[in-house]
Amino acid sequence: MKQGAGGLREEEGATAPAGSSPDRPSRPWRPAPATVQTGAALLFYAASSIAQFGVPVLAGISSRYVGWGADPATHMWFLAWWPHAIAHGLNPFTTHLVWAPSGYDLAGSTGIPGPSLLLAPITALAGPVVSYNVLALAAPALSAWSAYFLCRRITGRFAASVVGGYLFGFSTYELGQLTGHPNLVLVPLVPLAVLLVLRRLSGQLGAKAFVSFMALVLVGQFLISTEVFFTMTMFGGIGLILAAAFFGDHRGALVRAAGLIALAYLIAAVPLAPYLYHVARSASRSPIYSFYPSLYSTDALNFVVPTPLTLVGRHRFAEVARKFSGNISEQSGYVSVPLAASVLVFAVTRWRKAATRFLVIMLAVVLAASVGPTLRVKGSDTVAFPWRALIHLPLVKYVLPSRLMMYAFLLVAVIVALWLADPAKDQSEGPSRDAGKRLPALDPAWARWAVILVGVALLLPNLSYPAWRSSVNTPAFFADGLFRTRLPFGANVIIIPYADRGNAMLWQAQAGFAFRMAEGYVSVVPPPEFSGWPILKTLYSGELIPEADRELRAFLRDKGVVAIIVVKGRTGPWPQLFGPLDPSPEDVGGVLLYRVP
Secondary structure, eight states: OEEOGGGOEEOOSOOOOTTOOTTSOOOOOOOOOHHHHHHHHHHHHHHHHIIIIIHHHHTTTTTEESOOSSHHHHHHHHHHHHHHHHHTTOOTTEESSSSTTTOEEOTTSOOOHHHHHHTHHHHHHHOHHHHHHHHHHHHHHHHHHHHHHHHHHHHOOHHHHHHHHHHHHTSHHHHHHTTTOHHHHOOTHHHHHHHHHHHHHTTSSOHHHHHHHHHHHHHHHHHHOHHHHHHHHHHHHHHHHHHHHHOGGGHHHHHHHHHHHHHHHHHHHTTTHHHHHHHHHHTTSOOGGGGOTTTTSOOGGGGTSOOTTBSTTTTTTHHHHTTSSSOGGGOOOOOOHHHHHHHHHHHHHTTTSHHHHHHHHHHHHHHHHHHOSEEEETTEEEEEOGGGGTTTSTTGGGOOGGGGHHHHHHHHHHHHHHHHHSOSOOTTOSOOSSTTOOOOOSSOHHHHHHHHHHHHHHTOBOTTSGGGOEEOOOOHHHHTOGGGGTSOTTOEEEEESOGGGTTHHHHHHHTTSOSEESOOOSSSSOOHHHHTOTHHHHHHHOOOOTTHHHHHHHHHHHHTOOEEEEETTOOSSHHHHHTTTOSSOEEETTEEEEEOO
């Protein structure tokens, strides 16, 4: 082993197997080639993703999908939208197909243009549902694989790096976001960015190559998730500052690397210029976070208490987990007691190392940020936290604190890999008053592996939970193309269930965007042109408002709606509300078609 930048180790060659004796000739042990190990790691992660999430989906990959709720349908819409817009010469950042006729600025939404364009051939051949499943199943595996490369660069050990990669790619953060946010699950570029910096600091990457690769990573991340792009930038800057404080010998190299990173950002801004322009235009929109500052923050108990998404402990702690704020996809703080203990032991036994202090303090910063503006315990606010001072800053106000757990799990993955790879030895690390004495190992190898494997087992998902799979419920009216003979091309319609209460976004994409909708779900709030209409309360909830008939007619007239499509079996006052418009709606393809006079 030799020392790399910042005291992090890299593999120099093979070592003799444990138990071999120098007095007895033995056949030298040689590890498998690096390419074989790399392929084996990817195969393991891919098999883990398919075994855990893909088995119920792959049997009907176009009729079932990973996730639940309305969010998957929106991302399926985006998977179809970007190729459609580019192929038809449309502005992909603005659409008039949803919330018609005024339309919607998509730049501030979770548009996933990068994955949409990469998966365009699959979308064209098999449809957006299949593309979505491919993306959902590939995301954890690719994220884990990227973290494996980072851990391997730091530790030089294969098995420890495989475990570290798994902890990142199959963390509770990934499990939660996999229920409907592929833009937040697909995070392989975050560990890759860190890896590039380490390789630059160690001299393995020249300045030109580093800037080029970093610019590509930045462009790719921006095209996957602007939120992750921003938080990666924010915590990357914090990491560089902390590294300069702890690694004084490398301060000059870190400053030069920071300058090259800034240059990479400038280069990345060139191809991203159109996107950045539209993002800046949409930045004035109210963020999700503004509704309730602590709603999407990590509950303090969630670090050690699992939610129903986790297999072990879901029943025992159900009453406590029920009080966590937000929804289950954002309750992603669960690290488990064994992994938390391993981090603590790692910190105590190796604190004299600069790398240990850097990793542990960086982890503490991330965890404090994920708690949000107020420390919450069992859903109740207790004391203010540092994030409160940042929530009104530009761009920061768009960050949901609970999602910062992704960086916490990356740090935990690296710490665990280092802990597993570090041989049992004197843990005092450095000069001691008792120079001749050696302290006994506080964490022998077998104990480390036992603790970590138990921690990994405690993170396994509860596959019986319904959030992992849903059935495509597209009515035959859309699936069989019956709309083509009932609606003029480009007609503006309303579909019940309305907006995010159903999968109208998916149905429109499956129909090839042949009609427009006076509704949509690309953000949690309707655009201003719609939010002021009282009738939206009835369309969303089915609760009749006073003078609903008059309000409905005014709304339909203002939006140019020509038809209302109600999925059969949906409860609500729809015959009473829409009957005066069309007393004899057409029963066709699993829907009731009301024509607006």
